[in-house]
Amino acid sequence: MTSADRDISTTVEAKSLTDAASAQRTSSGRTAPDGSRAALLAFDASVFLSTLVERDEISGTDQRLALEVARQSGVSPLRAIVDLGVISEEALADLLAGAMGAARWRAKESRGFISDRAPRAFQRSASLLLLEDEAGAADGASDAHTLVVADPSDRRNVRAVFQICDHAHIAVAIGAASDIHAALDAEENEDRAETAPDASAPIDVTGELSALRDMASEAPVIRFFNQTIERALDLGASDVHVERYDRAPSLRLRVDGFLVEQPPPPDALFEALLCRIKILASLDISQRRKAQDGRIRLRLRGRMVDLRVSLIPTMYGQDAAIRIQDRKKLSGVGLQDLGFFDEQSAWLDRIARKSHGIVLITGPTGSGKTTTLYALLNRLAAVDRKIITVEDPVEFAMAGVNQIQVNTETGLGFATALRHVLRHDPDVILVGEIRDAETAQMAFQAALTGHMVLSTLHTNDAPGTFIRLIEMGVEPYLVTAAVAGATAQRLLRKICCACSNEAGARASCDTCAGLGYKGRVAVMELAEMSTAVKRALGDAADERQVREALLAEGYAPMREMAQRLVEAGVTDNAEVARALGASAIEQEP
Ligand SMILES: [Zn+2]
Numbered sequence: 001m002t003s004a005d006r007d008i009s010t011t012v013e014a015k016s017l018t019d020a021a022s023a024q025r026t027s028s029g030r031t032a033p034d035g036s037r038a039a040l041l042a043f044d045a046s047v048f049l050s051t052l053v054e055r056d057e058i059s060g061t062d063q064r065l066a067l068e069v070a071r072q073s074g075v076s077p078l079r080a081i082v083d084l085g086v087i088s089e090e091a092l093a094d095l096l097a098g099a100m101g102a103a104r105w106r107a108k109e110s111r112g113f114i115s116d117r118a119p120r121a122f123q124r125s126a127s128l129l130l131l132e133d134e135a136g137a138a139d140g141a142s143d144a145h146t147l148v149v150a151d152p153s154d155r156r157n158v159r160a161v162f163q164i165c166d167h168a169h170i171a172v173a174i175g176a177a178s179d180i181h182a183a184l185d186a187e188e189n190e191d192r193a194e195t196a197p198d199a200s201a202p203i204d205v206t207g208e209l210s211a212l213r214d215m216a217s218e219a220p221v222i223r224f225f226n227q228t229i230e231r232a233l234d235l236g237a238s239d240v241h242v243e244r245y246d247r248a249p250s251l252r253l254r255v256d257g258f259l260v261e262q263p264p265p266p267d268a269l270f271e272a273l274l275c276r277i278k279i280l281a282s283l284d285i286s287q288r289r290k291a292q293d294g295r296i297r298l299r300l301r302g303r304m305v306d307l308r309v310s311l312i313p314t315m316y317g318q319d320a321a322i323r324i325q326d327r328k329k330l331s332g333v334g335l336q337d338l339g340f341f342d343e344q345s346a347w348l349d350r351i352a353r354k355s356h357g358i359v360l361i362t363g364p365t366g367s368g369k370t371t372t373l374y375a376l377l378n379r380l381a382a383v384d385r386k387i388i389t390v391e392d393p394v395e396f397a398m399a400g401v402n403q404i405q406v407n408t409e410t411g412l413g414f415a416t417a418l419r420h421v422l423r424h425d426p427d428v429i430l431v432g433e434i435r436d437a438e439t440a441q442m443a444f445q446a447a448l449t450g451h452m453v454l455s456t457l458h459t460n461d462a463p464g465t466f467i468r469l470i471e472m473g474v475e476p477y478l479v480t481a482a483v484a485g486a487t488a489q490r491l492l493r494k495i496c497c498a499c500s501n502e503a504g505a506r507a508s509c510d511t512c513a514g515l516g517y518k519g520r521v522a523v524m525e526l527a528e529m530s531t532a533v534k535r536a537l538g539d540a541a542d543e544r545q546v547r548e549a550l551l552a553e554g555y556a557p558m559r560e561m562a563q564r565l566v567e568a569g570v571t572d573n574a575e576v577a578r579a580l581g582a583s584a585i586e587q588e589p
Contacts, residue, residue: 036172037162039100045070045077045153048099057095062086065460068364068581075365076153084458085436085472089150089176096152097174105129105148105173107183112146114187117164121289121313124184126157127177130165145170150177156245160315163246209286215272216279224265225276229307230300231262232324235513242273243319256493256520257366260513274311277320281309289313296322341561347485347526352379355427357484358447360434360469362459368491368522369456376454377401377430385427385452390417392432406432418442422451431455437473444474447482461558462488462527463547470541480534488558489524490579492571493517521570523579525558 046067052058058081066084070077078096082089097104112131114120123129133144145168147161152174162170215221228251232240237253242265244250249264265273278285281294296307306325311318351359359376361369381387381401392406392414402424404417414431415438421429422442433456434440447453459468465486469479496518499509512518527533532549539545547555562576 036100036102037170039102040147040149040152040158040172041155041162043100043152048096049077049081051099052095058086061460065458068460071364076151078151078153089178093150093174093176093179100152100172100174103146103171103173105146105175105179107175107179107186110183114184115145117145117168118161118315119289119313120184120188121291122157122160122315124181125291125312125314126154127151127180128154128157128161129175129180129183130161144168146173147171148173148175148180150175150180157315160246164315212272212275213279213285215269216275216285218272221269221272221276224269224273226300228262229298229305229322229324233300233305235260236519238324240322240324241319242270242277242322244270244314244316247316255513255515256517257491258515260515271317274318274320277309277322278311281307283309283311288318341564344524344526347528348376348379351376351484354452354484356447356450356452358443358453358455358482359484360455360457360465360486361489362457362462362465362486363489364458366491367489368520369489372487372489372522372524373430373454373456377428380428380452380454386425387428387430388421388424388426389430390414390421390432391430402426414439415442418446422446422449426451428452428454433457434472440469440472440474444478444482448478457486459486459488462486462525463550463555464488464543465527466529466533466537466546467541467543470537476537476541480529480537483529485526485528487524487526489522490558490562491520492523492562492565492579493575494519494521494570495572495575517571517575521565523558523562523565525556525561527555528553 049058049063049066053060053063062081062084066077066081066086070080075083078092081087082092087095094104096102110131112133114123115130115132117132118130127150129146129148131146131148133146145165147158147165147170149158149172152158228240228242231237232253235253235255237255237260238257239254241250241252241254241259243252249267249270251262251264252259253262254260275285277283277296278292278294280296280298281292283292283294291310291312293311294309296309298305298307308323308325310321310323312321361372361376363369377387377389386402388402388404390404390406394403394405404412404421406412406414406417414433414435418429418431418439419442422445429443429446429451431439431443431453434443443453443455457465457468459465463486465488466479466483469483470476493515494517496509496512496516498511498518499516508514509516527550530549530553532553533546536542536545536549559576559580562571562580565571566573566576
């Protein structure tokens with residue numbers, strides 16, 4: 001055992017949370033390498049969250065919210081629970097290490113150095129570190145490694161590391177993502193200081209690059225790329241993913257929130273295809289180690305298509321993600337798809353006539369919140385008011401609206417931007433998202449000084465929004481004074497009109513790629529601030545009381561609205577159960 005191992009293993013002695021973790025320990029108390037590897041590969045984020053609820057580390061509501069956000073947006077539940085502000089990165093790392101019987105790694109105590117076996121750029125994008133043991137490296141037989149991960153549920157990347165270090169001894173440790181990035185940054189700075197400025201130059205030899213560039217401009221690659229985008233447009237896909245899974249090329253389209261496998265590009269074309277994407281997006285084709293973002297405007301079938309391209313380094317080279325920005329659609333949902341019922345439309349009109357207050361659009365990522373925000377903005381813009389938005393990112397340019405892009409790297413966060421905005425005397429302010437107490441405070445200040453403020457928040461339902469604000473540290477009296485109302489929404493897939501006959505023959509439908517659904521509709525619920533709601537909030541800030549007050553005043557829960565869409569034949573029960581969760585159905589009174 002090396003000094004580094006000892007250092008790491010002693011920090012976790014007292015922290016084992018589960019019997020399983022204890023069983024993985026050897027008699028010496030050190031984590032067995034195979035055990036930790038197995039523990040890592042068997043890690044289940046939902047089970048882990050349930051353990052935290054049992055131990056009272058987080059509430060059941062937080063757990064459901066994190067799982068919901070994860071399910072809807074595709075991020076891991078662990079990432080969601082940190083992003084939601086339920087738990088800090090550091091605290092999560094402590095709990096994970098304890099639960100898995102793994103070592104707890106901290107940058108400032110780290111002994112080993114970063115291994116070259118996995119590309120740095122990959123380690124960065126996957127938020128993991130592969131450390132080489134100091135002692136092992138010194139005697140030239142560096143076979144002992146420590147894998148530090150921030151998110152053990154990231155199986156794809158973890159497996160990739162185990163694959164390349166096939167015969168090496170790998171200990172597993174848990175570190176906070178920011179700490180992992182700090183270690184990578186520190187090393188990079190050291191490298192930069194030590195080596196000639198040329199060291200960052202592209203690795204490719206010029207000949208290889210120009211061959212790739214030539215190939216990228218040849219018919220097979222052009223045809224494959226264009227056909228892929230056309231197929232994506234046909235299916236109404238929002239994203240195209242060109243990537244490698246376990247070394248083999250893969251092509252997937254995101255259609256109505258679901259990833260659909262497509263025939264992949266031949267291995268021989270893969271690099272040229274990535275090269276073509278970079279050329280079209282005016283990106284550096286020699287750069288394979290850094291993430292790059294760009295845009296492509298393409299004329300296909302006589303119409304202009306805007307693509308937002310993002311390339312990230314991975315274990316096997318690079319992945320490309322292409323977002324299709326259809327001007328007719330916002331966030332994959334058109335304004336016409338919002339499915340407002342009459343009373344909801346009337347509510348939005350009523351809100352649009354208000355001079356001040358906060359309106360919150362809530363729902364998980366990918367629930368079409370942005371579309372609803374813009375729909376509301378459209379109504380407000382019609383009333384001739386000065387509108388300023390603070391967004392991250394600015395998704396769509398709107399005529400007559402000043403849009404400010406938040407940039408956290410330069411220190412222009414939501415709160416700072418909002419402070420600037422208030423000096424410009426706007427009537428309406430759109431704040432992309434209320435993420436923290438400081439932004440919440442600024443938003444409330446703006447609303448209480450005569451501005452209309454629109455924003456989004458992560459909550460499960462509309463009534464829960466009022467409570468969530470109080471939990472974020474906003475005083476209950478400010479919530480009742482400033483909030484005009486809240487909406488919550490989800491997206492439901494619509495039954496495919498082309499193949500939804502009674503026979504249900506769907507497998508070969510070209511319109512919906514055999515999924516049975518085509519397009520989406522937003523289902524929404526509204527909670528308006530009223531005297532009764534204010535009373536419920538002021539009394540105990542109890543969610544059940546708030547809900548009862550709302551129900552007495554005609555609040556229609558989302559599942560009820562969803563049922564109306566099922567009755568209208570727009571969607572079906574299976575889809576409602578999927579999008580709203582089975583519990584939403586069971587709760588039916
Ligand atoms: Zn169909």
